[in-house]
Amino acid sequence: MTDPHTARTIVGIIGNVISFGLFCAPIPTIVKIWKMKSVSEFKPDPYVATVLNCMMWTFYGLPFVQPDSLLVITINGTGLFMELVYVTIFFVFATSPVRRKITIAMVIEVIFMAVVIFCTMYFLHTTKQRSMLIGILCIVFNVIMYASPLTVMKLVIKTKSVKYMPFFLSLANFMNGVVWVIYACLKFDPYILIPNGLGSLSGIIQLILYITYYKTTNWNDEDEDNEKRHSNAGIELGQA
Secondary structure, three states, rough: OOOHHHHHHHHHHHHHHHHHHOOOOOOHHHHHHHHHHHOOOOOOOOHHHHHHHHHHHHOOOOOOOOOOHHHHOOOOHHHHHHHHHHHHHHHHHOOHHHHHHHHHHHHHHHHHHHHHHHHHHOOOOOOOHHHHHHHHHHHHHHHOHHHHHHHHEEEEEEEEOOOOOOOOHHHHHHHHHHHHHHHHHHOOOHHHHHHHHHHHHHHHHHHHHHHHHHOOOOOOOHHHHHHHHHHHHHOOOOOO
């Protein structure tokens, strides 16, 4: 029989694979931006927001904050690198006003993260205290990021169309949430459990909406719609 530590490691590896797939979701949009040499109407907000989310979770997984969380570091460290690449490409091909917006946002994020790290390391001296502070911040940022899927779900109900809510992305988000919930339960971690529990709930609601409104969806102009879906894919991440 598999011991809890081994089971948790296996589940965490599966979570890493699914989460990596979600981090790859914006690639079609980034490739299109690269080919067009322009960001067109695409927005940088999802990528900039995900950078902060990944920085926070990577810090959370460090041994002096939350011990035995290597797999949290691996996926969020990878995600951080990928999102920084996305932001860099977006910055290169953006107009001056958008570049200014990205620069301001990134500077604010770096300063905020530096303050969080300093306060955590200087004022908190146990992993329990540190993991509580960073864990709560991670939950708050994840909940804020769920605003995007909620907006899409509202649009689906209003238009009775699932064009802007692709099935496989919704399914991947649901599976991602479930896997990390299991991971958090094998060695109880409420700060991973809560946001991913909400992510699982969000995912199942999206799947129910997809089943409900699939037949009433007008699939015309699907290529254009796919671009819009991919442009917002990054912000739907809710993994540990």
